Amino acid sequence: MLEITGLVAGYDRTTVLHGVSLTVPEDGVATVLGHNGAGKSTLLRAAVGLIRPRSGTVILDGEDITRLPAHRRARRGIAYVPQGQQSFPQLTTMENLRLIADGRRDGRAALDEALDLFPALREVTTRPAGLLSGGQRQQLALARALMTRPRLLLLDEPTEGIQPSVVREIQTTILDLSGRGGLSVLLVEQHVGFALRAAQRYYVLEAGRITSSGPGTADAEAAVREALRV
Template sequence: MSLLAASGIEAGYGQMRVLTDVRFEVEEGEFLGILGHNGMGKSTLLKALCGEIPLTRGAIAFADRDVGKLAVHARARAGIGYVPQGRQIFPALTVRENMLMAALGSGRPATVADRVLAKFPRLQPIVDRAGGVLSGGEQQILALARCLCGEPKLLLLDEPTEGVQPSIRDEISDTLLRLRRDFGLTLLLVEQNIQFMQSLADRVLHMEKGRVSAGHDEAAGALAF
């Protein structure tokens, strides 16, 4: 069953169009990967899906609801979670405060933050430490945990391995697979690390010049480049 469907979407920045007639679906419970070189529109696609940039054409259906014109916070409350490239945590807030902000901002009770924290053993000893003093890998894990405090049905994850050491990369992969098993999480992953992509994705699409190529052969080719 399709959880997300993008139908001919186009978007960009001002007069510069980045996405052109993008069409694809994400099945409920699926881990879908998007591969492509820098500048091909991968991050722009995630921003368009979560509402950070408006569509100029096309439609986005999520859980059988048209969400293409909803604001960012409305899409988040509908169940679309987004972890951007660069993490964008609150550096002056503690780990716990970052998570509480995410839960309350999404209309969830504060107890959700404690439930999510229990799934992230690495964060538990540093829960009272400011986000800004964490390592890059710890910040990435915090960004993921913070997003999950909104209890998303679909997680949009942009370049999670960037600047992260291999042990943390493996930990993120294991955590996502565990969350899928325990909660039926659906994931749309933008990534350039092929090994990480192979460890997670059921299916891989290739993005080039603002367009998405679908199909088994093209996906296999994307993994090979």
């Protein structure tokens, strides 16, 4: 679904990514692990079009989208959930969801499906998003992204600052959706156990370079922890 080759990107005169290459399987999950400052978020921002790469290619389902702006990549089926459980804090949970639903022909159905995926949101539909817990805000951010019916979902550390029970719910949802077909996921994570349980393929990013990669199997955890030195 996604193939990134030789990606070099950064900010102003600072180069953050140095020739990164990876693939995301169709209807599967690939995960990128690394410490803070490794370049994980920059990688996602380059993939979604928020940063223009200095060199390298980004191929989505066989189409070169390297030079496309972010809004055109979104129209081709990429959804991005950045770090930090982002929402419109002054709006209620339902108002946040309706912002997406109202712009779609299938908005009502998409909204109902999102609430079915994250039933905890049904209990807080009238609560301002700014007053939700971290786990609820993350589920809201995921629900909003999934309502666009993406082919590729980019997730930036969805488990950060979230209680373990919600982490398990999010993991189950990701695996269920990718297992149905029609959705591929590029997951950026620091939690090795969660990432490897979710992914068919892993990549370790260190100082903007891929230093280790392989299939996301039970045997991979030792190799990943060694690569991360944890």
